[in-house]
Amino acid sequence: MAAFEKIFIVDDDELFLIVTKSIMEDEDFANKIYNFEDGNKALRQLQSIEKKDLPEVLFLDINMPMMDGWEFMSALEELEIDNNFNIYITSSSINPLDLKAAETNPFIKGFISKPIDPGKLEKIIKACKI
Template sequence: MKKIDIACIVDDDPIFVYGAKRMMQLANFCNGFLIFNNGKEALRKLKSIIDSGEDLPDLILLDLNMPIMDGWQFLDNFTQIEVDKKIIIYIVSSSIDPVDIERSKKYGMVSNFVVKPISTDKVKEIMQEIAENNFL
């Protein structure tokens, strides 16, 4: 299976961020990480990366409930930016609300909705989905 170059985690929970990074490292999922604590920080930095021509992440794991700018606000803004590269977005949330799951399907960039916590098996499932759907 093809390894992702850069994975981006947008989440305000340091325990989740640590665990997700660890699970991805154990699964040999990616070469590096970008970590942001809220949608506004992620949006600002990703725009900067686009403007400078640096490498964008291949995958974004996006939490919904964050301070300053939540995941929905991030998606509303990020989908308005013209990007030459396909970026895979997985919403990773503690929400089990069917309304959130249905709402996520309205965003073409969102590949799937994952309920926290994330495990090594779930990371491997994501790798499999990416490979099967030729996302990279």
């Protein structure tokens, strides 16, 4: 049985999406995995679905060309979506400012450095199921 019913991955890196989705499927992480290559598409999807259909976990890249992760977070807050889902920043960035911004944002559950591996997924499951 999968740990989660539905998750969103918002990331413009096609290779990251392919590898991450494969690992998640191997680990039975989620029944449904939705990929969005930019934040605008993910926001539109979040706006169009009912609260019961929101993802349980959303993985968000910081560095994307059309809308970066921080712009996504600002737009999400403005939409006032009842986001009881867990948002994890995923990035290869080790910029201390990004780490601090993730730690101080009340809507972000954690910061995960890329690549994602089974151990990191297990930590997310434990953190979200508490």
